Amino acid sequence: MAANNRRMSGKKGAQVGSGGKRRRSLEGKGPTPPAEMRKGHAKQRAAQAKARRVQQRPQRRAGGKTPSELVVGRNPVVEALREGVPASTLYVQQFVDNDERVREALQLAAERGGINLMEAPRPELDRMTGGLNHQGLVLQVPPYEYAHPEDLADAAYDEGEDPLIVALDGVTDPRNLGAVVRSVSAFGGHGVVVPERRAAGMTAGAWKTSAGTAARTPVARATNLTRALEAYKKAGITVVGLAADGEAELGGLEALDGPVVIVVGSEGKGLSRLVGETCDVRVRIPMPGGAESLNAGVAAGIVLYEAARRRA
Secondary structure, three states, X not given: OHHHHHHHXXXXXXXXXXXXXXXXXXXXXXXXXXXXXXXXXXXXXXXXXXXXXHHHOOOOOOOEEOOOEEEEOHHHHHHHHHOOOOOOEEEEEOOOOOOHHHHHHHHHHHHHOOOEEEXXXXXXXXXXHOOOOOOOEEEEEOXXXXXXXXXXXXXXXXXXXXOEEEEEEOOOOHHHHHHHHHHHHHOOOOEEEEEOOOOOOOOHHHHHHOOOHHHOOOEEEEOOHHHHHHHHHHOOOEEEEEOOOOOEEHHHOHHHHOOEEEEEEEOOOEOOHHHHHHOOEEEEXXXXXXXXXXXXXXXXXXXXXXXXXXXX
């Protein structure tokens, strides 16, 4: 029987086979994929790690926005409209006495365009202004869109120019900020940096003092001014601090010829300790008249003029 089985096993017929696997294993599998796509390859692991770092890296924050602001009262509203302060809505009290200032406010808002005119009852205006003496006129100023500190330097390089930036340390008067913005615009600077906390922001008062130049001169807001200055230094920009006891004098400051950030402190306290230590050089402005200090707007204007003169 065993012999018979051996004879039958040699006959042709269905047999358990490879199912074509051996034949398919001999076929080509196409070109070898790059190393980054090969599972387990060192280059693939490196590429995956790089992708994870990019995903985890925090995106650069925008400078942010201020809350909207209300300009209250007939004279302040008219002055804001005359100076080109941005505005979204002019609120007028119902049955208000139509004097010359009310008529001028309505005319300026209509001529500018883009300002909504809203009539509101007195109780509503009282509620909006917290009970201030609005005299029947309230102007809403939209939030200011701050730039990021890095944007100021990037914009200068895009124009083929060395950055000329002013940073304010501890300046809390919006009028000083407006004056600095005006000087930066006048002398070809590329913007102003202010700290996020304990510093003046772009309020209606700053807009008015800037005499309209805030519309074309960006203001950036830094979460931490010291870190922003350190980032400028890493980018190859010289940080110059103004100080009454500075080791260098303004007239011989060659750093103004190249990319520079000019740091101006408050009139009373000057530069804070950390900001002063971060500066590459501290510079004094000669004052033969014997004045102890200059306000931020005047000091910035003097240094910006010197920088513009050297670059001309």
